[in-house]
Amino acid sequence: MTAASRSSRHPLTPLTPFTGPAVLALLAACATPPPAAAPAAPATVAVAATPPAAASGPAAAASGPAAAASGPAARPPGAAAAPSPGQPPAFATVIRDAKRSEGLFVVWRKDEKVWFELKPADFDKPFFLSPKLASGIGEASIFGGTMARPQVVEFRRLHNLVQLLALNTAYIAKPATPEARALAASYSPSLLASTAVASLPHPQRGTVLVDASALFVADLLQIAPQLQRSYRQGYGFDARNSGVTTVRGKPDMLVLEVTSHFATAVIAVPTPGTPPGPSPTAPRTLPDARSMFVNVHYSLAKLPEQVMPARAADPRIGHFVHLQHDFGDDLARTPKLRHVARWRLEKKDPAAALSEPVKPITYWIDRTVPVKYRGAISEGILEWNKAFERIGFKDAVVVKVQPDDADFDTLDFGVASVRWMVNASPSFGAIGPRHVDPRSGEILDADIAFESLSSRNVRSYRSRILGGSDAGATQAAWAELLQVGRPAGAAAAAQGHAAALAQGLGHPHDALCQHATFGAEQLAYGLDVLAAQGELEPDSPEAEAFVLAFLKDTAMHEVGHTLGLRHNFRASRIYTEAQLADPEFTRANGLTGSVMEYPAINLPRPGERRAAPFQTTLGPYDYWAIEYAYKPLGATDEAAELKRIAARNAEPELAFGTDEDHFFGIDPDSLQSDLGREPLAFARKRFEIAQDLFRRQERRTLSPDEDYGALRRALRFAVIDAGRAAGTVLRQVGGVRTLRDFPNSGRDPLQPVPPAEQRAAMALLSRHVLAADSLVISPALQRRLAPDYLERGDSVLFGDDEVPTDYPLAQALHEMRRAVLTQLMSDALAVRVLDSEAKAARPAEAFPLTELYKRLENDVWSELGGKGDIPAPRRELQREHLNRLAAALLRPGGGLRADARSLWRSQAQGLLPRLEAATRRPELSEAARVHLKDSADTLRAALAAPLQRAGV
Structure with missing residues (x-):
């Protein structure tokens, strides 16, 4: 078959089959499979109550992983042995006494054997492979219920070899054209697995049998390498103790569940005296760390026969996009096509102003979700109907609850769901990934996951900042908390990490979503603050309402991701401080312009009225983003209407900035954990709340059944929240607003922060961060900050996060000030301040670098x-x-x-005589006098050192 003939009947323009003697010889040489892919002892086909046990413990599996490790070096992954000489057995011989079931493919089952019956038309035809983890280990990001990377696959027959190929869908051209032929010669598919044909063709139907275990009882998701990276252990896939446990057929889908065993013969331990670097660790959730089972849920489904019309993305609105390279138009500036990710939503009555959809977007609340939280989660999902009603859809979004005795799994392909996880090492709080048709951007499936509401999901983060033994990690954590700028290399590293996740179990954008983790921390802090102010009892119905409001907020956010919306970190700037303090206003309008924000919890000052703490309704931006992606449009006027919709981006309530705008740390508006139009007013308020909480802990009386750990927890949250407020202020100094405007908006796309705001930001940092009395704690309170001794015991006995005996509050505050100082004295900030001077409309009013350095010196000294x-x-x-x-x-x-370097030398020359003069003051303690003398000596030596000057 020629490339052109295949392309003419294949919507994905697949590549030409390998032909020619050299390629056939290569395939023959690669025909023997690695041992890890060989299904030596598959499990029974019936649903197993427990996973198959190893024959003689974890050590018995050592030969499997060891052999698997040596295979890929010589053969492609998934390659199988060539057929034995002679023909395969007759069809009837293979299926004798086997049980038949119908579905996308006819499936035959006998004992542990499972065969597909493939028709000639099933070969060279695209199918959608949707893999998910049905069970995990509760840590190392191997969590039951998570989606893995999908593939468009096809079965290809090469003589008596059946290959399962992952098609290369990123590159396209119009079928039956020269460009399509060039494309077929340029890009390769990937081999996932292969096996010999199991039978001769059926005498009437012409179908052949294929061993399902040979294709799917393998480490297709690359879990073993992930375990190796996470633990520095020699884990490998053990095919002998893995097998197919469940097979279910539907007319448009086949579901297989595979119990996969991973093992290592021995657990390595850190060796004393080894150089610094990652050390071996071991999973803490297993009865024996050498062995684990992971159930993988595969759905093999038909692609939609009618491809949904793609909708072009626009940078002014934040949607997930599917990227393809179209080589059919040489005159285009770039071959890249970016399609908005969206569900197929069509009106039953296209002429009606308001119509039900042909097929609503249905979310199933999985039976794992606690009953007491289902109502709030359902409310969060259904809130999105408000946006769809505005564009003519009635009940576009539907919620159903999976019965306890349901005969289906919400992991099945095409069943959008909300699931609950109780992971031992939570890492994301909640996540909303999607599986998308690469031809059009159509969202085909989504599985939202909530992690348990336990505060465990923030303990690790707090421990890195407060009391961590690694100073470098502590400073890195503070830099992350302050949301300061990252260099380009760090950005590339982060993007590479996200891309690596996308290749395995995760997704590039979803891997970066920390909305629920941040929200859970803010929830705990808010409860502490209101309890300290006497406004809320921790076990009251009001406290429960707090939790439910947080859950609704999180549900709306994650559903937004599954509808195709990205983060919007500029949305928190649309309301004033007065509006945010108004209970009626916040309950009707929310806190921000979008539920896709990470806003700080809305807390009152002591004595103020309490407004809504969380975002519990859609914002203006959300209506706008849904309109762009889902509004029904005719083919002739779609492009013009989309441009009209996107051109509204300059309206203040539609402000948009997403992850990359936040990540580079330049834009003072596109950042997390802020709230309100006046960032300095917000930060000042949060500093005051933290200081008030500090004061209240001084006179707090604990009940007899409380432990002193309650005091420590409250102060931890206060320090972290003050650090985030400091980060909001820092972003104003040298900040540049990066607007996603087109020329028709009338605004400049790059706008330095006005000099007056930068000066006010420096004054606020001086008063609330750099000042000696910004956050203080008495000696008496410090003596009461005992640890939670049970948690400290867990850290020693079970490897939980470190819990120091003595609470290092002074060190935590010093590290925060140190991180602020590092940013203010950084080269990157100096460059931005100098550039902002050059961009100033009135140069005489600019905020010069000389003023920044002088102000900083005066504050510190x-x-x-x-x-x-x-x-x-x-x-x-x-x-x-x-x-x-x-x-x-x-x-x-x-x-x-050059100007920054000159200023540093000038400042040092001016500071040195001040240090020398201060050493003669009689009231100084000996420690202070020695400090000043040593500082003067350091500065004098630095000024006297020879310089390496460029060009000399």
Whole structure:
């Protein structure tokens, strides 16, 4: 068959089959499968109550992974042995005494054997392969209920070899054209698995039997490498103790569930004296860390026969897009086509202003979801009907609850669901991934996952910041918390990590969604603050309503992802502080312009009225984004109407900025954990709430049945929230608003923060972060900050997150100030401030770098101009400033601008005599005097050191 003839009947323009003696010889050489893919002892076909047991414990499986590890070096993954000489057995011989079941394919089952019956028309035909994890291990991101990367696949027959191929759908051209022929010669499919034909053709139907285990009892999802990376152990796939456990057929789908065994012969332990670096660890959730079972749920389904019309993406609105390269138009600026991801939604009555859809978007609440939370989750899902009603759809979104005795699985392809997880090591809080038809961007399936509401999902993050033993990790955690700028290399690394996740169990955008994790932390902090203010009892119905509001907020956010919407981190800026303090306004309008935000919880100052804490209704942006993706449009006027819709982006309530706008740390509006139009007013309020909570812990009386860990937890949340407020302020200094405008908006796309706002931001940092009295705690309270001794015991006995005995509050505050100082003295910020000077409409009013450095010096070294001693926390901050100043003189960064380098030297020359003069003050303690002398010596040596000047 020629490439042109195949392309003419194949909507995905697949590639030409391999032909020619050389290629056939290569296939023959690669025909022997790796042992890991060979189904030596598949399990029974009936649903197993327990996974198949290893013959003699985990050690017995060692030969499987070891053999598997050596196979891929010589053969492609999934390759199987060539047929034995002679013909395969007759069809009737193979299926004798086997049980037949109907579905997408006829399936025959006998004992542990499972065969597909493939018709000639089933070969070279695209199918959608939707893999998911039906069970996991509760850690290492191997969680039961998660979606894995889908593939468009086809069966290809090469003589007596049947191959399961993953088609290359990213590159397309019009079928039966020269471009299609060139495309077929340029890009390859991938071999997932292969096996010999199991029978001769059926004498009447012409069908052949294919061993299902040979194709699917294998590590298709690359779980073993993920285990190896996570634990630094030699885990491998053990085919001998793996097998097909469930087969279910439907007219348009075949479901197989495979119990996959992974094992290692021994568990490696860290070796004393080894160089620094990742050390071997072991799973903590298994009875024996050498062995684990992971059930993989495969759905093999028909693709929609009628391809849904694709809708072009627009950068002014945030939708997930499916990317293809169309080589059919050489005159296009780029071959890239970006299609909006969306469900197929069509009116029953196209002429009606409001019509039910032909097929609604139906979400099933899985039977794993706790009953008490189903109502709030359902409300969050159905809230989206408001946006669809505005574009003419009635009841576009439907919610159903899976019965306890249901005979279907919500993991089946095409069943959108909401599931509950109780992972031992939560990592995402909630997630809303999708499976998409690559031809059009049509969303075909989605499975939202909620992790348990336990605060475990934020413990690890808090421990890295508060009390972690690794100073580098602590500073990295603070940098992440402050949301400061990342260099381009870090961005590329993050994108590469996301892409790696996309190749296996995750998705590039979903892997970065932390809405629920952040929201759970904010929920806990809000309950602490309101309890401390006497506004809320922790076990009251009001507290329960708090939790349900958080769940509805999270459900709306994750459903938004499954409808095709990306994050919108600029949406938090549309309402004023007065509006956010109004209970009636917030309940009617929410807190932000979009549920796709990560807004801070809406907390009152002490004595103020309490407004809505979470976003429980759609924002204006959400209506707009749904209109763009789902509004019914005729083919002739679609392009013009989409441009008209997108051109509204300059309207303030439709403000949009997404992950990449936030990630690079330049835009002061596109960031997480802020709230309100006035960012400095918001930060000031959060500083005041944190300081008030600090004061209330001083006089807090614990009940006899409480432990002192309650005090520590409240202060932890306060420090973290103050750090986030500091990050909001930091983004204003040198910030550049990056608007996604087209030229018709009348706005410049790059807008430096006004100088007055930058000066106000520096003043706020000076008062609430860099000042010695910004967050203080008495010695008496410090003596009461005992740990939760049960948690501390768990950290020692069971490897849980580290719980220090002594609460290092002073160190935590120092690390926060240090992170702020690092950002303010960074080369990247210096470049942005200098560039903002050049962009200023009125140069005389610009915020110059000289002013930034002078203000910072005065804030850090304020004691030089006064009287009295210099406290220890201030000495630490001053030493940090001095070390960075000296380093800039001795080893200036390659990207440092000439003006910045000159300013550093000038500042050092001016600071040195001030240090020398201060050392003579009689009221200084000996520690302060030594600190000043050593600082002066450091600065003097740095100024005297020879310089490596460019061009000399």
